[in-house]
Amino acid sequence: MRIIALPTDALNATPLNASLGCILSMNKEGQVIEWSITAEQTFGYTSAEALGQSVSDLILPTAYRAGLDQYLKTGKAFTLNQRLRVEAQRRSGEVFPCELTIHPVLVKDGGPSFTAYLRDLTEQVRAQVRQDALCAVARNLGQAATPAQVVEMILREVMPSTDATRGSVGILTPEGDHLRLLGELKYDATVKAALDKFPLTLDIPGSHVVRTGQPVFGGRAVLEARFSALSRVGPSQLAAAAVLPLSVQGTTFGYLALVYDTPQAFGDAERHFLTAMSEQCALALHRAHLLEGESHARERLAFLAKAGEALASSLDLEATLARLAELAVPHIADWCAVYLPEGPYLHPHGLAHTNPEKVRVLREYVNETPVRIDSAGGTAEIYRSGAFLYFPGITPEMINALEVSAEQKARVHELGLRSYMGVPMLAHGQTVGVMSFALAETDRSFTPEDLNLALELGRRAGLALAHARLHQQLRESHATLEERVEERTRELEEQRRALERSNVELERFAYVASHDLQEPLRTIASFAELIEQRYAGSLDERGLRYLSLVIQGARRMKVLINDLLVFSRLNAVKDPLSPVLLDAALGEALDALHTAIAESGARITSQDLPDVLGVHSELIQVFQNLIGNALKFRRADVRPEIRIEAQRDGEGWRVQVQDNGIGFDPQYAEQIFQIFQRLHRRDQYEGTGMGLAVVQKILEHHGGRVWAQSEPGVGSTFSFTLMDAARDG
Numbered sequence: 001m002r003i004i005a006l007p008t009d010a011l012n013a014t015p016l017n018a019s020l021g022c023i024l025s026m027n028k029e030g031q032v033i034e035w036s037i038t039a040e041q042t043f044g045y046t047s048a049e050a051l052g053q054s055v056s057d058l059i060l061p062t063a064y065r066a067g068l069d070q071y072l073k074t075g076k077a078f079t080l081n082q083r084l085r086v087e088a089q090r091r092s093g094e095v096f097p098c099e100l101t102i103h104p105v106l107v108k109d110g111g112p113s114f115t116a117y118l119r120d121l122t123e124q125v126r127a128q129v130r131q132d133a134l135c136a137v138a139r140n141l142g143q144a145a146t147p148a149q150v151v152e153m154i155l156r157e158v159m160p161s162t163d164a165t166r167g168s169v170g171i172l173t174p175e176g177d178h179l180r181l182l183g184e185l186k187y188d189a190t191v192k193a194a195l196d197k198f199p200l201t202l203d204i205p206g207s208h209v210v211r212t213g214q215p216v217f218g219g220r221a222v223l224e225a226r227f228s229a230l231s232r233v234g235p236s237q238l239a240a241a242a243v244l245p246l247s248v249q250g251t252t253f254g255y256l257a258l259v260y261d262t263p264q265a266f267g268d269a270e271r272h273f274l275t276a277m278s279e280q281c282a283l284a285l286h287r288a289h290l291l292e293g294e295s296h297a298r299e300r301l302a303f304l305a306k307a308g309e310a311l312a313s314s315l316d317l318e319a320t321l322a323r324l325a326e327l328a329v330p331h332i333a334d335w336c337a338v339y340l341p342e343g344p345y346l347h348p349h350g351l352a353h354t355n356p357e358k359v360r361v362l363r364e365y366v367n368e369t370p371v372r373i374d375s376a377g378g379t380a381e382i383y384r385s386g387a388f389l390y391f392p393g394i395t396p397e398m399i400n401a402l403e404v405s406a407e408q409k410a411r412v413h414e415l416g417l418r419s420y421m422g423v424p425m426l427a428h429g430q431t432v433g434v435m436s437f438a439l440a441e442t443d444r445s446f447t448p449e450d451l452n453l454a455l456e457l458g459r460r461a462g463l464a465l466a467h468a469r470l471h472q473q474l475r476e477s478h479a480t481l482e483e484r485v486e487e488r489t490r491e492l493e494e495q496r497r498a499l500e501r502s503n504v505e506l507e508r509f510a511y512v513a514s515h516d517l518q519e520p521l522r523t524i525a526s527f528a529e530l531i532e533q534r535y536a537g538s539l540d541e542r543g544l545r546y547l548s549l550v551i552q553g554a555r556r557m558k559v560l561i562n563d564l565l566v567f568s569r570l571n572a573v574k575d576p577l578s579p580v581l582l583d584a585a586l587g588e589a590l591d592a593l594h595t596a597i598a599e600s601g602a603r604i605t606s607q608d609l610p611d612v613l614g615v616h617s618e619l620i621q622v623f624q625n626l627i628g629n630a631l632k633f634r635r636a637d638v639r640p641e642i643r644i645e646a647q648r649d650g651e652g653w654r655v656q657v658q659d660n661g662i663g664f665d666p667q668y669a670e671q672i673f674q675i676f677q678r679l680h681r682r683d684q685y686e687g688t689g690m691g692l693a694v695v696q697k698i699l700e701h702h703g704g705r706v707w708a709q710s711e712p713g714v715g716s717t718f719s720f721t722l723m724d725a726a727r728d729g
Contacts, residue, residue, distance in 0.1 A: 021119035026055050030068060042120050044091030061089050088118060097121040130273040133161040137277060141284035150288045151183035154281050159185055162274060164258035166235060168195060170206055171254035174447045179206060187235060194233040203229045205243035206255040213252040215244045215275060217266040240264040244278035248286040256281055300453050303331050307457055311464035318349060324461055325350030332450060333437035335362055339379055340433045346371040346379055354441055358415065365411045379434050382422045386431045388455060389422040392445040416440040421451055423458035427466035435461060525554035574701055575615045579725035582609035585616055586644060589623035596631045602640035609646050610653050611725035618698045625691040626718050630659035652723045660715040669708045
């Protein structure tokens with residue numbers, strides 16, 4: 001196939017010029033005869049400069065020139081018609097990666113030997129290098145367990161991977177108003193001292209990114225023009241810098257500063273890479289802080305447990321307070337003192353220090369400066385107000401401002417205090433003493449977590465102190481208390497017996513009254529019916545209505561008295577439990593309800609029911625009342641569906657009576673079991689309101705319970721439990 005090469009201006013106008021990168025053609029002598037616009041942009045030579053030049057000299061690194069010479073001599077090359085990963089060279093001498101495809105071209109006049117298509121892969125390679133660096137950094141940061149290890153990894157791994165010459169990591173102090181240097185790379189002593197701890201308001205990039213959560217990129221001139229304090233505290237070698245926020249879940253807690261000794265462009269890809277790197281660092285540092293916090297929390301809990309044991313192990317106050325101070329040192333502080341009120345003064349009891357020699361100095365100081373309870377500030381103020389004092393950092397100027405003698409100030413300086421906190425010992429809202437803590441032998445300062453631990457320790461110590469003081473009072477009142485308890489117990493026993501007698505008498509009264517009321521009620525009902533039969537024709541409409549009301553009232557009274565007799569008998573007489581065939585009890589209940597079942601057209605189904613422990617007649621009553629209610633409270637124009645089934649419930653049985661009736665609001669699920677309790681008017685549904693109360697009383701006698709579940713318009717389920725017949729004997 002013969003292929004005709006396009007003219008250069010036509011070649012530059014084709015879509016291939018934009019999509020395939022550089023396009024160039026070379027003749028048999030290895031000279032450039034076509035040079036696209038993208039070739040000009042990629043290699044830095046104009047078309048006029050490139051045409052006629054040797055391709056080898058123009059764009060090929062030395063290592064590739066021998067291959068081209070071989071092709072020009074022999075016309076053979078293994079690279080033809082393939083996509084190859086090679087390197088090319090720009091006008092500046094920079095060697096860069098590219099993708100190369102070479103196609104031989106034959107023309108009528110014996111023109112170019114081949115046309116080459118090149119695509120600059122510099123950005124792709126950089127992106128891969130950055131991705132590999134991110135993966136490596138993430139893997140290494142994941143192995144760091146403490147904040148110190150994470151910072152070391154950032155300085156050793158992260159900064160070199162970003163090509164930064166020097167840099168630092170800083171975080172907010174617990175108070176949130178300063179930034180503290182966690183670590184640095186290649187800062188001189190002056191810069192380290194300036195950035196060791198500086199206010200969040202200082203006008204430098206680190207403060208800005210923490211306040212705003214936004215990164216800062218730029219060269220020295222731009223940064224110094226933007227941040228007024230940078231020239232004073234920044235590294236002198238700074239040519240460019242990227243300062244990025246350390247943020248997790250939208251909260252910025254520190255910064256990562258990357259300093260370059262040479263100018264940097266900070267293109268979009270580079271900014272994305274540096275931002276992703278800072279996010280990895282933030283996550284690792286946050287995770288390490290959480291792990292460290294969990295470790296400290298476990299240590300605090302263990303310390304509080306030991307302190308609790310010490311406080312509870314003895315009622316010897318002096319020994320307990322001394323042990324408490326020893327536990328606090330060095331777990332919380334380098335030294336600790338416990339003050340208790342004695343007359344007008346607060347006297348030190350427990351004193352401890354990490355350095356035993358300094359215990360003497362501390363004791364001399366507290367003995368020479370007795371604390372009056374009514375004095376201003378300090379320990380006395382803590383005792384009077386019940387509030388804590390917290391000084392994370394103590395400066396020599398603060399010590400010199402103390403209202404004590406020069407000798408006493410010298411002793412305080414000798415103690416080397418760096419951080420202080422004093423907390424009240426509280427018991428039942430009252431301050432009973434003061435605990436003071438200080439750091440002197442370490443570079444760290446007290447944190448809010450330390451303060452919370454000290455406050456909890458003060459609370460426990462205060463309670464222990466109050467308990468010790470109450471111990472003697474308790475011992476003295478113990479005998480009197482026992483006598484009062486015995487007397488009260490006798491009174492309660494007498495009240496219980498009186499209540500039992502009252503209940504028996506009430507139950508007996510209800511039974512007798514119900515029984516005795518039947519005879520006069522029968523008389524009333526009989527004569528009312530006799531009047532209706534013999535004299536109905538002599539009565540007018542009003543008289544007949546009155547007579548009907550008497551007869552209906554007598555019938556309702558009879559039902560009520562019968563229910564009362566059943567209920568009172570359940571209280572007065574408790575028949576022994578024996579094996580009962582539950583199927584038989586259900587059958588007799590259904591026989592008793594035959595007429596109501598037939599009139600309602602109800603369909604009643606049941607599974608095989610178990611044998612249980614009970615009273616046969618009472619279980620018939622349970623089924624009769626529950627099924628009777630299901631028939632009574634049915635929905636209009638809906639055929640009643642009632643199902644009875646039983647399921648194992650531990651060692652006993654749970655029986656359910658389920659219907660599709662009108663149901664009720666679940667809020668009344670307990671109220672319906674109360675005696676005389678009704679949810680509907682009598683003219684809507686007949687009844688005395690005692691049926692479910694009787695069911696509950698029977699099941700209480702059977703050692704079981706009953707409950708209801710319901711949904712208005714859907715139906716109700718009544719469940720009750722019974723013991724298995726196998727438990728008999």
